[in-house]
Amino acid sequence: MNAAALRDLPVEQRLHLVEELWDSIAADQGALGLTDAQRQELDKRLDAYELDRDPGRPLDDVLTDIRTLTRYTGSRRLPHRSLA
Secondary structure, eight states: OOHHHHHHSOHHHHHHHHHHHHHHHHHTGGGSOOOHHHHHHHHHHHHHHHHHOOOOSOHHHHHHHHHHHHHHHOOSSOOOOOOO
């Protein structure tokens, strides 16, 4: 399917295709190597965690905030965030 044909699809169908494509990429993460910058950032974050041992927020609190946000914005799904 070419780009012009994709643009002709309804927005909902294009969003579904993007989600499917994103999920397929996420499933194959091992095939993607880290850049030096990504590796350095991960090392920096791990070092910071090892210094303060702050585990972050409890999952239930995070999920409550996400559910509140999605009700407030009317969105059913949050956009994917880049890990880069």
